[in-house]
Amino acid sequence: MRTVRINRTALTRNALAALSGLLAGFAALTVAELVSAAVRPEAGPVTAVGGAAIDRTPVQVKDWAIRTFGENDKLVLQLGIVVTLALFAVAVGLLALRHRRTGSAAVLVFGAVGTAAAVSRPDSTGVVDGLPSLVGAVAGALLLYVLAGRLTATADAPDAETGWDRRGFLVAATAAAAASTAAGAVGRALNGRSAQDAVASRNAVRLPAPASPAEPIPAGARLRVRGISPFTTPNKDFYRVDTALVIPKVDANGWRLRIHGEGVRRDLEFTYQDLLDRPLIEREITLCCVSNEVGGPYIGHARWIGVRLADLLKEAGVKPPSRGGKADQIIARSVDGMTLGTPVEDVMDGRDAMLALGMNGEPLPFVHGFPVRMLVPGLYGYVSACKWIEEIELTTFDAYDAYWVKRSWAREAPIKTQSRIDTPKPFARPEAGTVMVAGVAWAQHRGIEKVEIRVDDGPWRPAVLAEQDTVDTWRQWSYPWKATPGSHTLTVRATDGTGETQTEKRTKTVPDGASGWHSVVVTVD
Numbered sequence: 190m191r192t193v194r195i196n197r198t199a200l201t202r203n204a205l206a207a208l209s210g211l212l213a214g215f216a217a218l219t220v221a222e223l224v225s226a227a228v229r230p231e232a233g234p235v236t237a238v239g240g241a242a243i244d245r246t247p248v249q250v251k252d253w254a255i256r257t258f259g260e261n262d263k264l265v266l267q268l269g270i271v272v273t274l275a276l277f278a279v280a281v282g283l284l285a286l287r288h289r290r291t292g293s294a295a296v297l298v299f300g301a302v303g304t305a306a307a308v309s310r311p312d313s314t315g316v317v318d319g320l321p322s323l324v325g326a327v328a329g330a331l332l333l334y335v336l337a338g339r340l341t342a343t344a345d346a347p348d349a350e351t352g353w354d355r356r357g358f359l360v361a362a363t364a365a366a367a368a369s370t371a372a373g374a375v376g377r378a379l380n381g382r383s384a385q386d387a388v389a390s391r392n393a394v395r396l397p398a399p400a401s402p403a404e405p406i407p408a409g410a411r412l413r414v415r416g417i418s419p420f421t422t423p424n425k426d427f428y429r430v431d432t433a434l435v436i437p438k439v440d441a442n443g444w445r446l447r448i449h450g451e452g453v454r455r456d457l458e459f460t461y462q463d464l465l466d467r468p469l470i471e472r473e474i475t476l477c478c479v480s481n482e483v484g485g486p487y488i489g490h491a492r493w494i495g496v497r498l499a500d501l502l503k504e505a506g507v508k509p510p511s512r513g514g515k516a517d518q519i520i521a522r523s524v525d526g527m528t529l530g531t532p533v534e535d536v537m538d539g540r541d542a543m544l545a546l547g548m549n550g551e552p553l554p555f556v557h558g559f560p561v562r563m564l565v566p567g568l569y570g571y572v573s574a575c576k577w578i579e580e581i582e583l584t585t586f587d588a589y590d591a592y593w594v595k596r597s598w599a600r601e602a603p604i605k606t607q608s609r610i611d612t613p614k615p616f617a618r619p620e621a622g623t624v625m626v627a628g629v630a631w632a633q634h635r636g637i638e639k640v641e642i643r644v645d646d647g648p649w650r651p652a653v654l655a656e657q658d659t660v661d662t663w664r665q666w667s668y669p670w671k672a673t674p675g676s677h678t679l680t681v682r683a684t685d686g687t688g689e690t691q692t693e694k695r696t697k698t699v700p701d702g703a704s705g706w707h708s709v710v711v712t713v714d
């Protein structure tokens with residue numbers, strides 16, 4: 190009877206110790222959230238540690254995460270961080286029951302990790318970025334010390350039977366939970382407020398009519414086939430690839446773009462209004478990601494409005510290397526510290542490289558880079574399409590490697606010719622008879638000249654091509670297939686505007702984009 194009783198007390202104390210750890214962790218995070226509202230929302234520990242984790246993830250793991258979780262990869266990461274923290278908190282709570290000081294010290298050690306991560310983020314504004322983690326950890330450590338104290342047996346404990354202060358614990362724990370919840374709520378609200386200015390600045394934007402409008406998309410560029418990707422991707426469906434755990438919310442009113450560096454005769458600075466006031470170009474451009482697998486979803490098409498980038502560079506006195514310019518690389522930097530490297534030659538060779546302000550008739554959505562992003566037709570996004578851009582530095586490929594290049598991606602990455610079967614879907618069961626096979630093909634800045642379809646091991650047959658809009662856009666195609674019962678493999682390949690046919694050779698996405706033919710297996714009933 191007596192042993193059972195002791196064990197039950199011990200069990201309760203351990204459970205309450207674990208709870209103390211969780212409460213201390215919760216307090217640390219919510220206090221950090223509150224402090225981050227005074228510093229910078231992005232300086233919070235979860236965002237900072239998550240960002241640091243993303244930057245240190247090996248490409249193979251990153252590739253796997255994108256393949257497995259798709260655009261939910263960041264959610265999975267955040268969940269992982271929270272679960273890890275919770276496990277750590279429980280362990281620390283149990284530790285504090287045995288060694289009060291060591292338990293509290295462990296919380297501080299964890300806080301130090303958050304502090305280090307926050308201070309060393311590329312977009313860090315300095316040591317103040319460490320404050321949220323630091324203050325949060327101190328709050329958590331103190332709380333754990335107090336709670337563990339209530340659980341520690343003492344001779345003069347109010348609860349004579351157990352030897353520890355059960356009532357005191359409950360009071361302290363409840364008060365701590367309430368205070369943490371309040372701190373978290375206030376922090377959240379304040380952090381939300383700073384985003385409101387950005388939202389208001391975006392709502393206030395009226396995009397002027399472009400001085401150089403896009404040619405209307407020919408009616409024949411859009412095929413009427415069920416299941417084909419629409420020619421223009423609606424903004425809400427446009428793929429998203431970036432490293433931002435929290436989407437930067439930039440207030441256009443405070444935004445500045447700086448152009449400087451090697452071979453720049455005049456440093457330039459522009460406000461958002463400066464750019465809006467310039468003659469704008471409007472262009473149809475298809476954007477895609479180097480991480481797109483054969484047949485993958487990371488491609489989209491939009492009509493963009495912006496400023497011709499070559500004009501700005503010329504104003505700054507920049508010459509392309511082919512005309513004696515010193516700099517061969519543009520480093521674009523974003524407000525979240527991302528760097529992308531683009532060949533100066535490509536930007537100044539006459540193509541419609543731009544700083545985009547508008548996407549499909551509206552100011553850039555926040556996820557796609559509001560207020561301004563870069564776009565260079567023909568290059569994968571990671572070497573051209575800097576979102577939330579705030580700085581353009583002219584340099585050389587010898588002198589500087591951008592973010593992805595440091596992570597084993599290629600320095601230069603023109604888009605490879607690719608084609609995708611949108612319909613029928615893999616493992617579809619169409620009925621025998623005429624089945625419309627259709628999809629898209631792309632080779633930005635070279636254009637698509639031909640698309641061919643192969644059924645099983647049969648001969649290649651030309652697909653019907655939709656009209657080409659421009660060489661910078663993808664092209665729809667369709668093929669009326671006389672489907673016979675049984676299992677069949679459909680394969681597509683495209684030929685670009687230079688006459689070169691898409692290679693069959695399968696490569697991985699790393700280092701410069703996947704190649705190979707897209708196939709779909711269907712069973713005809």
Ligand SMILES: Nc1nc2c(c(=O)[nH]1)N[C@H]1C(S)=C(S)[C@@H](COP(=O)(O)O)O[C@H]1N2
Pocket residue numbers: 427428429430431432433476477478479523524525527556557558569570571574575576577
């Ligand atoms: N600031 C910033 N810009 C960025 C990135 C990023 O991670 N951060 N990712 C690039 C990559 S890899 C691609 S493919 C495109 C994707 O643009 P989207 O999300 O608007 O489709 O943005 C590019 N610009």
Ligand SMILES: [Mo]
Pocket residue numbers: 430477478479480569570571
């Ligand atoms: Mo990308």
